Structure formats: structure tokens, C-alpha cells
Amino acid sequence: MTWKDKWRFVRKNMKKSKSRIFMTVLATAMGVTFLIVLASVGFGLHDSIIKEQLQDRAVTQMEIAGLETEGAFQLITDKQIEELENIEGMRAVTRRVELQQTPSFQIEDYEGSGSTVVAHFPSEIEAGLELSEGKLPENDHQVIVGHHFAQNLHQANVEPDELYNENGEIKDEYQYSESIVGKEIEMMITQMVDGEEQQHSISLTVSGVAEAPARDWMIDTTVFISEAVLAEVEEFTGTPRGARNDPDYPLPEEETLGYHQVIGYADSLEEVETISDMLKEKNYYVYSVADELSQINVIFTIAKAGLIFIGTIAIIIASIGIYNTMTMAVTERTQDIGIMKAIGAHPKKIKQIFLIESSYIGVLGAIIGTAVAYAISILVNAGIPLIISGAMGEELPEGFQFSAIPWSLVAISTAICLIVTILSGLKPARRATQVDVLKAMRREI
Amino acid sequence: MIEVKGLNQTFMLGKKHNQTKLQVLKDVSFTVEKGDIMAITGRSGSGKSTLLNLIGGFMKPSGGQIFINNQNVSEFNEGEFSDFRLQHIGFIFQNFQLITSMTAYENVELPLVLKGVPETQRNELVINTLAKVGLADYQNHYPSELSGGQQQRVSIARALIIEPPIILADEPTGSLDSETEQDVLAFIQQLNRDYGITFLIITHDEEVAQIGNKQIHLHDGKIVKEELAR
Numbered sequence: 097m098t099w100k101d102k103w104r105f106v107r108k109n110m111k112k113s114k115s116r117i118f119m120t121v122l123a124t125a126m127g128v129t130f131l132i133v134l135a136s137v138g139f140g141l142h143d144s145i146i147k148e149q150l151q152d153r154a155v156t157q158m159e160i161a162g163l164e165t166e167g168a169f170q171l172i173t174d175k176q177i178e179e180l181e182n183i184e185g186m187r188a189v190t191r192r193v194e195l196q197q198t199p200s201f202q203i204e205d206y207e208g209s210g211s212t213v214v215a216h217f218p219s220e221i222e223a224g225l226e227l228s229e230g231k232l233p234e235n236d237h238q239v240i241v242g243h244h245f246a247q248n249l250h251q252a253n254v255e256p257d258e259l260y261n262e263n264g265e266i267k268d269e270y271q272y273s274e275s276i277v278g279k280e281i282e283m284m285i286t287q288m289v290d291g292e293e294q295q296h297s298i299s300l301t302v303s304g305v306a307e308a309p310a311r312d313w314m315i316d317t318t319v320f321i322s323e324a325v326l327a328e329v330e331e332f333t334g335t336p337r338g339a340r341n342d343p344d345y346p347l348p349e350e351e352t353l354g355y356h357q358v359i360g361y362a363d364s365l366e367e368v369e370t371i372s373d374m375l376k377e378k379n380y381y382v383y384s385v386a387d388e389l390s391q392i393n394v395i396f397t398i399a400k401a402g403l404i405f406i407g408t409i410a411i412i413i414a415s416i417g418i419y420n421t422m423t424m425a426v427t428e429r430t431q432d433i434g435i436m437k438a439i440g441a442h443p444k445k446i447k448q449i450f451l452i453e454s455s456y457i458g459v460l461g462a463i464i465g466t467a468v469a470y471a472i473s474i475l476v477n478a479g480i481p482l483i484i485s486g487a488m489g490e491e492l493p494e495g496f497q498f499s500a501i502p503w504s505l506v507a508i509s510t511a512i513c514l515i516v517t518i519l520s521g522l523k524p525a526r527r528a529t530q531v532d533v534l535k536a537m538r539r540e541i
Numbered sequence: 542m543i544e545v546k547g548l549n550q551t552f553m554l555g556k557k558h559n560q561t562k563l564q565v566l567k568d569v570s571f572t573v574e575k576g577d578i579m580a581i582t583g584r585s586g587s588g589k590s591t592l593l594n595l596i597g598g599f600m601k602p603s604g605g606q607i608f609i610n611n612q613n614v615s616e617f618n619e620g621e622f623s624d625f626r627l628q629h630i631g632f633i634f635q636n637f638q639l640i641t642s643m644t645a646y647e648n649v650e651l652p653l654v655l656k657g658v659p660e661t662q663r664n665e666l667v668i669n670t671l672a673k674v675g676l677a678d679y680q681n682h683y684p685s686e687l688s689g690g691q692q693q694r695v696s697i698a699r700a701l702i703i704e705p706p707i708i709l710a711d712e713p714t715g716s717l718d719s720e721t722e723q724d725v726l727a728f729i730q731q732l733n734r735d736y737g738i739t740f741l742i743i744t745h746d747e748e749v750a751q752i753g754n755k756q757i758h759l760h761d762g763k764i765v766k767e768e769l770a771r
């Protein structure tokens with residue numbers, strides 16, 4: 097018997113009980129839709145959260161906070177930097193030292209403040225620092241400023257009440273509006289000497305402005321100064337890193353001095369994991385996006401498996417319908433089956449015909465169910481942000497999706513649907529092969 | 542062609558704990574040669590249908606052996622017997638056993654479909670076979686739209702289409718009036734003459750038995766008379 101003929105048999109049989117088959121396919125499709133839509137929420141939220149995680153940080157980046165030596169925490173120093181830079185797969189290691197006070201900066205009659213750091217430019221460049229304007233410093237008194245440094249400058253003689261608008265931002269009319277590149281700025285540092293505040297001013301020239309940070313809500317007002325300028329500051333304050341003599345904050349001891357912020361950049365996300373594992377082994381305090389991602393991945397994988405399991409129950413319920421439909425089909429066709437067997441139909445062929453029929457119901461259910469699930473998913477993704485912004489007045493982050501249907505989910509649900517439908521069709525199909533020829537033929541008499 | 546050796550058939554009757562044995566066939570042995578028309582006669586309940594059902598493979602004998610074409614078919618399993626039937630045996634039943642949801646054409650085509658004959662070759666064969674039984678104009682009629690004699694001719698066409706060496710017939714004229722009966726019998730004789738098909742025909746009608754060249758008479762499951770007619 098050719099497959100074409102078997103198929104013809106199946107189609108003919110299904111046509112005879114159209115409404116019954118329709119209801120069974122409907123139930124199966126509903127089960128598949130339920131499974132996919134349910135699990136798609138897990139997939140969608142997972143994707144969205146991963147996207148959130150990756151948006152503001154480079155994936156290949158790992159923060160190296162310090163090192164544990166003989167049970168004590170220690171900041172990273174040049175000795176470790178050398179070791180870190182020699183690790184295979186490590187593209188760059190940036191290190192920054194923060195000035196221990198926040199100086200104010202003045203240009204003409206504008207002023208503002210910003211955290212001030214000493215950075216190692218060759219490694220920053222390799223790590224991907226880009227300038228939106230200007231160029232890198234060529235001498236010790238040239239500086240790079242953060243993208244928002246200029247915007248943060250305001251007219252010096254304005255009352256604070258007048259200066260800010262209702263959102264806490266500096267009003268446009270008081271903002272510094274020209275390009276800052278090439279301009280000379282004064283860095284004002286202070287120190288308490290015998291209970292009196294002393295001021296010192298250092299002239300610097302802005303040679304370039306850094307590219308804006310990845311996320312549009314992040315504000316970067318950092319000023320990158322050179323080692324030489326730091327030395328000048330330290331000379332004035334008489335303390336390491338320009339710290340003020342604050343009785344509440346004792347000065348750090350010389351030995352613990354090190355870099356405040358050390359970031360390693362790996363060549364790829366995969367390397368991040370190996371490098372950070374290796375560093376952890378060597379008692380470094382390492383933190384990378386990969387750590388967080390693997391935790392998130394574990395949680396979501398469990399959640400997705402749970403949702404798929406619950407969805408599978410819906411398909412199993414639908415399979416009861418398939419079982420009933422197929423059992424009825426076998427009972428109805430007992431006489432035909434008997435005649436076919438009498439003529440010489442091999443039991444295997446009869447079994448196949450019924451299995452094709454139940455699988456076909458499963459395939460139809462899977463196709464229709466998947467199509468409907470896609471439609472629902474699109475509606476949910478379009479509708480949920482509207483509902484949330486309407487009901488709670490909150491905006492979801494851009495690109496946030498509640499429900500996602502990747503191909504893997506379609507494949508999983510189709511596989512589950514087919515397995516379940518074939519299993520539920522097995523018993524009726526076996527029953528068809530067991531039809532007794534003589535009993536079946538005697539019926540009509 | 543067909544050799545039956547020491548065939549016994551026993552049925553268990555009644556409920557599980559109170560079963561009685563009923564021996565329907567007792568040590569039945571006979572031989573059918575190629576080209577024979579063998580008539581099996583006997584009273585109702587004498588075991589004629591049981592004998593034919595055993596030869597056709599619809600049930601397994603309790604004892605004894607059946608050889609068809611020198612193959613011990615009593616050892617076949619269900620699947621093997623299906624394939625064997627499809628190649629070697631055509632059936633004609635008293636109540637035709639046509640599939641009611643199929644047209645005459647489709648019923649006759651069925652054995653070819655089961656055999657896996659490609660669609661393109663089937664059409665000519667079916668039309669020719671229907672023409673042979675005089676039903677060329679009735680291809681698209683459903684069994685319910687045909688007379689008893691026409692239905693029996695469809696079932697004969699269905700048996701013929703695989704060109705079997707053997708046709709087993711259980712009361713082929715039992716549901717027909719005497720005039721149609723004559724047509725069908727004449728047709729059986731013609732097939733036997735023209736194609737050398739071996740027939741095994743059950744009947745309780747002496748007139749029908751007359752078309753056979755051999756006859757066995759069953760009584761209470763035993764062959765009581767075996768004769769060469771004419």
C-alpha cells in the first residue's frame with residue numbers, strides 16, 4: 097500500500113466525521129496555544145531582562161575590586177595590573193584613581209563640579225574609550241571631560257532656587273552652551289589648614305570630550321587628569337590623592353593605596369567566564385555581567401521548564417479527546433476493517449492508517465495552535481505596555497517584550513504535541529489491528 | 542493445490558468457569574487439485590463455514606495442517622496470512638461484504654490498493670474487471686444502489702482482480718433468487734474454464750453442488766461422503 101493511498105484513506109475517513117475531527121483539532125490547538133503563550137512569557141521576560149543587563153555595560157567587562165591576601169582586602173596595585181594584563185584573552189585593563197575630593201571647576205563666570213579621576217589612557221583607548229569631540233591630551237595640563245561636563249556648568253552668581261527647573265535640572269538659560277574643547281578651565285581644590293580653608297587653583301585645558309554613555313539616562317561629568325596634576329594636588333593638600341583633613345575620615349595608610357576602579361576587558365563573553373573563574377581562584381574580587389547572567393539564566397531555565405510542564409498538561413488533556421475520537425473511529429469502522437483484513441490488509445497497514453490520522457490531528461493542532469499563539473503574543477506585547485502606562489502611569493523600558501516565541505519553543509511544543517497525540521492514538525490503532533475478521537463480518541447479518 | 546490433513550476444530554463455549562467443549566471438525570482430510578471446483582455440502586451447523594474459515598486463515602485450527610501451494614499456512618501468523626491472501630486467495634461471501642462507503646469501482650480497486658499497485662495501472666484493471674462481470678456502467682454506484690446480484694458480481698470482481706489461483710466462496714448464491722443464482726453459477730464455471738481458477742464452494746443446495754467436479758459432504762464435523770461428480 098503506497099503512502100499516497102494511505103493518506104487518501106485517512107482524508108476520506110476524516111471527511112466522514114468532520115465536526116468531530118474539527119472539535120478534536122480545536123482542543124489540541126488550544127492546548128498548544130496555551131503551552132506556547134504560557135512559556136512565551138518566560139522567554140520574553142528572560143530576553144528583556146538579559147537585554148536590560150547588557151544595555152548599560154559592555155558584556156566583556158569585569159570589575160576587579162581588589163585582592164585578598166592573607167585574609168585582608170587589598171586594592172589592586174601596579175604589581176597586579178601587570179599580572180592581569182598578561183592573562184590570555186584579556187584585551188585591556190583600565191585603572192582609575194579617584195581624587196579624594198570633588199573640586200569645583202570654573203570657566204569664565206560659569207562653574208560646576210565633577211568627580212575627578214586619574215586614568216591610564218592607552219588602556220582606556222584599548223578598552224574602547226571614544227571621544228565625541230577633540231583629541232587626547234598631549235601634555236600634563238590637558239584633560240578629557242565626560243560627555244555631560246559642559247552641560248553641568250552653570251552661571252556662578254545665580255541663586256539655587258532660581259537655578260533649577262521643576263525637574264531638578266539646570267535651566268537652559270543658565271547653562272554653558274558653547275563647545276568646551278580647547279577652553280581653559282580652573283580646577284579649585286581645598287584643604288583645611290589650622291581650621292581654616294585654603295584654596296588652590298590649577299589651570300587645565302580641555303583637549304577632548306568623551307562619547308556619551310550607552311544609556312541615555314546616565315550622566316557623565318568626570319574629569320580625567322594626569323599623574324602630574326595629581327602630584328600638584330597632593331603637594332598642596334599634603335595628603336595622598338588630595339584627601340581633605342577630615343576628622344571623620346582618617347587617612348588611608350600608605351600600603352593600602354591602590355586603584356579605586358580596575359576593569360578588565362576580555363576578548364569575548366566566553367573568555368569573561370574563564371578569566372573571572374581563574375581570577376576568583378587567585379583570590380581576586382571579580383564581578384562580571386557573566387556572573388549575573390548565569391544566575392538569571394539558571395532561574396529562567398527552571399521557570400521556563402515549569403511553564404512548559406504546565407502547558408504540557410493542557411495538551412495531555414486535549415489528548416483524551418484524540419483518544420476518544422480515534423476509539424470511536426475504530427468502532428465505527430470495525431466492519432470495514434474486518435473486510436479489509438479478510439481481503440488481505442496487513443494489520444500493520446491498518447495500524448498505520450489510524451496512526452497517520454491521529455498524528456495528522458496533532459500536526460493540525462500544532463500548526464493552528466502555533467499560529468494563534470503568535471497572534472496572541474503580538475497582541476500581548478502591543479497591549480501590555482498600553483495597559484501598564486494607562487493604569488499605572490509608568491512607561492516600560494524601550495524594547496521590553498512581555499512574550500517571545502523563539503523557534504526553540506515552537507519546536508519543543510510541536511514535539512510535545514506530536515509525541516502526546518501519537519501516544520494517545522496508539523491504543524486505538526492497536527485495537528483496530530485486533531479486530532476479528534469473522535466477528536466484524538458477522539455483524540451486518 | 543489445497544491439502545487438508547487431519548483438521549480438528551474445537552470451540553470452548555459458555556462462561557469461564559463452566560466451559561463445555563464443542564468439537565466442530567473431526568479429523569477432516571481432503572485434497573483439492575488445481576482447476577477443481579469442489580463443493581462442500583452438509584446440514585446447517587455441520588461445520589462447513591468453519592472449514593472454509595480455517596482454510597482462509599480467519600482463525601487458527603486446534604489441530605491438523607493445511608497446505609496451500611505446498612506452504613503450511615496453518616503455521617502463518619496473522620500478518621503473513623494477510624499477505625498470502627492478498628497474493629493467492631479471492632473470497633466471495635454470502636452477504637457480499639462490500640464496504641458501504643465505497644463505490645463499486647473503489648471496492649473492486651481495494652485489493653490493488655492494498656497490494657500497492659500504482660494508481661495509473663489500477664484504472665484499466667478495475668474497468669476491465671467490472672466489464673467482465675457486466676457492471677461497466679455501474680462503477681460509481683454505492684452498494685446500497687445495487688441489486689443483490691449486482692453486489693455479488695462486484696464482490697466477485699473484487700476477488701478476481703488480483704487474479705488469484707484460488708477462490709473460496711461461502712454460500713455465494715445464498716442471498717440470490719434462482720435466476721440470478723444461475724447467472725452467478727454460470728459465471729463461476731466460465732472463470733474456472735477460462736482461467737483455471739480453483740474454487741471451493743460451500744452450499745447446502747444440491748443444484749449448486751452440481752457445478753462442482755468434486756464434492757465432500759460434512760455431517761457433524763466429519764466427512765461422510767466424498768465423491769467425484771459427473
Ligand SMILES: Nc1ncnc2c1ncn2[C@@H]1O[C@H](COP(=O)(O)OP(=O)(O)OP(=O)(O)O)[C@@H](O)[C@H]1O
Nearest residue numbers: 552553565583584585586587588589590591592745
Ligand atoms: N466462533 C465460534 N464459537 C463457538 N462456536 C462456533 C463458532 N463458530 C461456529 N461455531 C459452532 O460450530 C458449529 C458449526 O458452525 P458452522 O458455521 O461451521 O456451520 P455451517 O455448516 O456453516 O452452517 P450453516 O449452513 O448454517 O452456515 C455450529 O454449531 C456453531 O455453533
Ligand SMILES: [Mg+2]
Nearest residue numbers: 589590591711
Ligand atoms: Mg455457514
